[in-house]
Structures are given as C-alpha cells and as structure tokens.
Amino acid sequence: MVAQSQKSKSELTVGVLALQGAFSSHEAVLNKIGVSSRQVRTPQDLEVVDALVMPGGESTTMSQLLESANLFEPINARIKNRMPVFGTCAGMILLAKTIIDGRDDQLSFNAIDIDVQRNAYGRQIDSFEAEIEIGALTGSFHGVFIRAPRIVSLGSSVTALAYCGDDVVLAQQDKVLVASFHPELANDIRLHELFLEGV
Amino acid sequence: MAKTESNKTGSMVVKRGLAEMLKGGVIMDVVNADQAKIAEDSGACAVMALERVPADIRRDGGVARMSDPEMIEKIQAVVSIPVMAKARIGHFVEAQVLESLGVDFIDESEVLTPADESHHIDKFAFKTPVVCGATNLGEALRRISEGAALIRSKGEAGTGNIVEAVRHLRSIIGDIRKITQADSAELFEWAKRLQAPLPLVQEIAETGWLQVPLFCAGGIATPSDAALAMQLGAEAVFVGSGIFKSNDPAPRARAIVEATTHFRDAEIIAKVSRNLGAPMTGIGMDNIEQRFAERGW
Numbered sequence: 001m002v003a004q005s006q007k008s009k010s011e012l013t014v015g016v017l018a019l020q021g022a023f024s025s026h027e028a029v030l031n032k033i034g035v036s037s038r039q040v041r042t043p044q045d046l047e048v049v050d051a052l053v054m055p056g057g058e059s060t061t062m063s064q065l066l067e068s069a070n071l072f073e074p075i076n077a078r079i080k081n082r083m084p085v086f087g088t089c090a091g092m093i094l095l096a097k098t099i100i101d102g103r104d105d106q107l108s109f110n111a112i113d114i115d116v117q118r119n120a121y122g123r124q125i126d127s128f129e130a131e132i133e134i135g136a137l138t139g140s141f142h143g144v145f146i147r148a149p150r151i152v153s154l155g156s157s158v159t160a161l162a163y164c165g166d167d168v169v170l171a172q173q174d175k176v177l178v179a180s181f182h183p184e185l186a187n188d189i190r191l192h193e194l195f196l197e198g199v
Numbered sequence: 200m201a202k203t204e205s206n207k208t209g210s211m212v213v214k215r216g217l218a219e220m221l222k223g224g225v226i227m228d229v230v231n232a233d234q235a236k237i238a239e240d241s242g243a244c245a246v247m248a249l250e251r252v253p254a255d256i257r258r259d260g261g262v263a264r265m266s267d268p269e270m271i272e273k274i275q276a277v278v279s280i281p282v283m284a285k286a287r288i289g290h291f292v293e294a295q296v297l298e299s300l301g302v303d304f305i306d307e308s309e310v311l312t313p314a315d316e317s318h319h320i321d322k323f324a325f326k327t328p329v330v331c332g333a334t335n336l337g338e339a340l341r342r343i344s345e346g347a348a349l350i351r352s353k354g355e356a357g358t359g360n361i362v363e364a365v366r367h368l369r370s371i372i373g374d375i376r377k378i379t380q381a382d383s384a385e386l387f388e389w390a391k392r393l394q395a396p397l398p399l400v401q402e403i404a405e406t407g408w409l410q411v412p413l414f415c416a417g418g419i420a421t422p423s424d425a426a427l428a429m430q431l432g433a434e435a436v437f438v439g440s441g442i443f444k445s446n447d448p449a450p451r452a453r454a455i456v457e458a459t460t461h462f463r464d465a466e467i468i469a470k471v472s473r474n475l476g477a478p479m480t481g482i483g484m485d486n487i488e489q490r491f492a493e494r495g496w
Contacts, residue, residue, distance in 0.1 A: 020224045023223065041461055056220050057223070061244045061456070065456070069457075123303055124303035125208065147281065185216050
C-alpha cells in the first residue's frame with residue numbers, strides 16, 4: 001500500500017483504468033494539470049497509483065475485463081482502503097451500489113450508495129450537451145452526456161454536487177466522486193482538480 | 200427530466216464523444232440477434248448489424264445493400280451496447296432510414312455496393328455519428344471534412360488477411376508523423392498532394408493527430424492481428440468475418456477483446472491465443488477479384 005498523506009501534487013501518480021473507453025482523454029487532462037498518470041491494466045499497474053480514474057466506455061466490456069485481468073478484487077480492496085476514485089459515465093456505473101438495466105453478470109464495486117440506470121437518456125441520438133452549475137466551482141461547467149446513465153436514487157451518505165434539470169449528475173461519498181457526464185471531453189480541468197484536492 | 204430547451208443534441212462534440220467511448224474496444228459484425236448476444240457476452244464494445252458478413256458478400260457477389268430494418272431492430276432489442284449499421288457510400292436515404300431506427304453509429308461502408316460514384320454522404324446533415332473508411336490520409340481528411348466522426352482504416356474486408364489494414368494504417372499514421380515535422384510552407388504542398396483541406400492538414404501539424412479517432416478494420420482474424428493494429432496506432436478495432444466465420448466464435452471473440460486491451464503484453468496475447476480452433480481460412484490478395492478498399496473517392 002502506498003502512503004498517500006505525505007505526497008505533494010507533483011509526487012502523485014494517478015491511475016486511469018485503461019481496459020476500454022476514453023482513458024486517453026482523462027490522461028490528457030491529468031497531464032495538463034501536471035500530475036503524472038499511469039494506465040492501469042494489471043494488478044501491478046494498480047500497486048503504484050495513489051488514486052484511480054474510471055473512464056467512460058462500455059461498462060459491460062469493462063466488467064468482463066476487470067475479471068479476466070484479475071483486477072476486480074485488488075481495486076475493490078484499494079477502494080475499501082480509501083483510495084480516491086473518480087468514475088465518469090461507465091466508471092460511475094462500475095462504482096454504483098445498484099445497476100439498473102445492466103447485464104445480470106455485470107460487476108460493480110458498490111463504492112457509492114447510488115442506484116444508476118444505464119442508457120437512461122436514450123440512444124446516441126439523444127446524447128446531449130448542457131451547461132451545469134457545480135457549487136464548488138465558479139461559473140458553469142460544460143456537460144457532455146453520451147448515452148448517459150442516470151442516478152435514480154441516492155443514499156443519505158451521498159452528497160449531490162450538481163444537477164442537470166432535476167437529475168443529480170455529480171455526486172460524492174467520502175473518497176468516491178462520480179459524474180454521469182464526461183469532464184474529460186469538455187476541455188476543462190476544474191473537475192479533475194477538484195478530485196485531486198481530495199487525494 | 201434532465202433534458203431542457205437548452206440541451207444540444209447531434210453536435211460534433213457528442214458524435215465524436217461516442218467514438219471516444221469505443222476506444223480500446225472491439226466492434227463485432229453480427230448478422231442476427233443470436234450473434235449479437237454472443238458478441239456482447241464476449242465483451243464487444245459495440246456491434247455492427249449487417250445482413251451478410253463481408254466474406255459472404257464477397258462469395259455471393261451481387262449488390263450489397265443496407266440491412267432489413269427488422270433485423271436491426273431485433274439486434275437493438277437484445278443488446279445494451281451501441282448498435283451500428285451500414286449504409287452504401289453516397290446513399291443518404293439509407294443513412295436517413297438508419298437514423299430513424301435509432302442506430303448509434305452509421306458506417307458509410309465500402310463493403311456495400313456504392314450508390315454514388317463521386318459523392319459521399321454529407322455527414323453533417325445527420326445527428327447520428329457516421330464512420331467512414333480510408334486507405335490513406337487524404338481520404339481520411341476528405342471524410343472528416345464531410346463530417347465523419349470516426350475514421351477506420353479500410354483494410355480488405357472479408358479476406359481474413361491483415362496485410363491491407365497494415366498498409367493503410369502505416370500510410371495514414373506515417374503521413375501524420377511526417378506532417379508534424381513539416382514547416383508551415385510545406386503544409387500547403389501536403390494539402391495539395393493529399394487533396395485535402397488545408398486547415399485539417401494544419402491541425403495535424405499542431406496536434407499530431409486526426410481530429411477524430413482512428414480505428415482499424417478489414418482483415419483482423421486473430422488476437423495477434425488485433426494487437427498488431429493497436430501497436431501500429433489504431434485506437435480500437437472492427438472485426439467482421441473474423442469472428443463468426445471461425446470455427447468457434449465465442450472464445451475467439453473473447454480472446455480478441457483481451458488482446459485489444461492488453462495489446463502490448465505478449466504473454467497475455469499468447470495466453471488468450473491458445474486452443475481457439477481454426478480461424479477463418481482467409482484469402483491471399485492475388486486471389487481476389489474485387490477490392491472493396493478501392494471504393495470511395
């Protein structure tokens with residue numbers, strides 16, 4: 001286990017789960033902020049990271065690859081040991097307590113007390129962009145929603161950090177941050193910076 | 200309802216956004232709901248619904264067209280991953296029909312018989328993202344200038360032979376590398392030589408990459424083929440005939456998915472390549488009558 005508390009931003013290594021999906025866009029944002037990133041595909045990769053970003057992509061594909069790469073249990077153990085994690089879109093699905101409209105064999109880490117419905121806004125033709133107000137940030141944030149999942153319910157220990165219409169689209173529980181949209185596609189580093197503050 | 204008046208759908212950002220989400224994944228050709236289910240079970244990040252896989256189109260000859268909407272809808276009903284479907288080059292009405300069915304991505308594909316011998320579809324006219332094939336950088340940039348949200352190297356579909364995909368990837372990525380070394384005056388000559396819009400060439404010089412993702416298609420039959428495409432610089436792979444024309448599709452599909460993720464890890468590729476049964480037989484390039492890759496302008 002890597003000691004996290006004494007490290008400054010420049011010493012951090014932030015992992016990006018790179019089994020499938022938009023991991024390179026997350027890496028680009030992290031590099032812009034000036035923290036070093038590492039693609040995580042194996043348990044050995046995981047050992048050297050201080051935090052983990054779970055990108056968008058196909059959650060069913062990632063679920064299967066988490067198993068075949070023997071990554072599910074090690075990541076689960078790290079999350080239980082309070083490793084900070086940031087899940088966007090499919091990454092949020094992987095972190096949720098309950099997945100609605102998922103596959104029966106789909107894994108999730110049960111790391112944040114939310115129920116998430118996959119593809120809840122419709123097919124790709126319904127994918128959309130919208131301005132989001134995030135309390136912790138000044139000015140609006142450009143939300144890109146791609147075949148997005150919807151948070152349909154939150155437990156009492158979960159904090160809603162942003163809404164789009166009536167839906168919570170950004171939520172936090174202790175070291176776990178989730179977004180139903182794609183900050184890595186917005187050309188805006190602020191949300192990743194917010195996540196790193198908690199690291 | 201999260202959707203409000205101000206929400207914007209069908210923009211280039213959301214169209215390219217879906218292409219970003221498919222990176223590192225395998226998009227599998229399927230001809231019915233059963234195959235679609237096998238593909239999803241095996242870890243496909245999307246499926247391509249079509250009536251015949253390219254190997255059969257090649258064998259049967261005749262005119263190859265958009266699939267029956269009912270077949271596409273049956274596939275949409277059984278999987279939760281994105282569903283793509285093919286329209287003929289230039290056949291914008293087939294694309295309109297596919298959009299009305301709610302397919303997640305339209306492939307303006309040279310595997311089908313072209314409907315127009317000089318014009319491709321105006322892809323900006325669609326809210327659904329469109330992927331196009333390319334054999335070289337000029338072709339890729341012309342498709343991007345028409346609104347393609349994703350480029351795939353064409354390879355030679357239905358052959359089970361990776362040689363053409365390698366040729367096309369090396370050509371596209373090799374020229375991208377050269378452009379990043381060119382000075383500003385040389386970019387005008389590059390645009391002329393590639394028959395491509397100058398601003399797109401200048402953008403490559405600045406960013407070092409296309410403005411949309413680049414995937415590989417055409418000829419992938421083994422886990423090593425998929426990893427080869429990825430190591431050459433493709434960001435995801437399409438597998439057509441290679442899976443369902445092999446002896447035992449499900450294990451091969453799973454192996455190709457794992458090899459695409461762990462494309463730099465030869466030990467994992469070796470492990471997943473064991474005991475997969477016979478791949479599709481494949482065809483040498485000297486023995487094919489019709490090169491699909493030559494379609495497109």
